[in-house]
Amino acid sequence: MELIVEHHAAATLIRVNATRIDAPTALQFKEEMRSLTTRGDGRYILDLQQVIFIDSSGLGAVVASMKQLRPGQTLELAALQPIVDKVFRLTRMDTIFTIHADADQAIAPGKT
């Protein structure tokens, strides 16, 4: 699981460079998200453009990533692909995250 971090004025962008967040990779994802958010503040946008599959373990890891944030940090999601979108909608977890159609749009100047 590779997470690529880009710092922008509006937010920190975390691009998931993997096609799946699932049972074999969920724990590693959660730990890497934890280490990426041990310092810093503001918005973190998780770009899921490349992620074509997520299961309940992966969903749990994304939720855990949000719960382990420190005060002053927020986690938003971007570019949910069809299966990922379906899993978030069915479980209604789409109601507790801000979700952007596109990560680059989410960090555009003036966006908060």
Add this chain to the structure above:
Amino acid sequence: MPMRIRPLPPARPERSCLLALCVPALDGLTPDLLQQVDHTLAQCDAASLRDDVQIVLAEAINNIVEHAYAGPDFGAVALRVTLTKTSLCLHLTDWGHPFRDNANPDGQVPDPQDRSEGGYGWFLIRALASRTRYTRKAGRNRLCLLFRIPGTHPG
């Protein structure tokens, strides 16, 4: 143990077997298994069910890996995918522990406000499969997950 010999069930030409395989129940192998099933479905009349089948099958196999073969136990999972004109069925067999009373839950959706990190697996299975049937027999767990093919009517 006494064995009883049964006549073969009559052939059911209306039901075709698309895929049958048996693999070790290890989560690292699940993506390959899912991909094989997906390739198989892409070539048949049930292609519209591909996403739902991926989601449901992943959860069903995760349950086997985590619960049927909990702890140091290790075993196999057998999968058969069958197709009729109106439905697609995934038949999963494992030789692990039976479902505990509370491990085959009715699949209620967790409240998003609880920020729960688990408990979504059975909910997703029940939300997407048209019918689920679990049987425990002769030391085997059998789970049949049926999906109606959209636009068809069960005969």
